[in-house]
Amino acid sequence: MAPRSVTTLATGKFAEDLAFNYLLQLGLRPLARNYRSHRGEIDIIMQHEKTIVFIEVRYRKNDHYMSPLETISSRKCKRIIETSRYYLQSNRNATKNPCRFDVITISGDQAEPDIMWIKNAFQA
Secondary structure: OOOOOHHHHHHHHHHHHHHHHHHHHOOOEEEEEEEEEOOEEEEEEEEEOOEEEEEEEEEEOOOOOOOOHHHOOHHHHHHHHHHHHHHHHHOHHHHHOOEEEEEEEEEOOOOOOEEEEEEEEEOO
């Protein structure tokens, strides 16, 4: 896989920071950011009431080719699910709570982005 450009990394960080702060304002409690295992990465892990939420963040400046949500492949979902299992095995207290997989999509210009929170975007 080719290395990501500095611009791509900065855009990704911008989107993840925006999503993180958006969810904080809505009362979610942070548990982890950029959680990695040998199976993949989860952008944000938070707790929403009693539910552990695994969150994928997607940004697209425009949707001429596809929307941010359409960029999430079944392979990506599988990797997020496998990584979430690793997280739960490593954090036994988290297994007492229900879990779900959400997606935050961010589109448009970075100066005035459109944010959409999709709960239960996919299932394990």
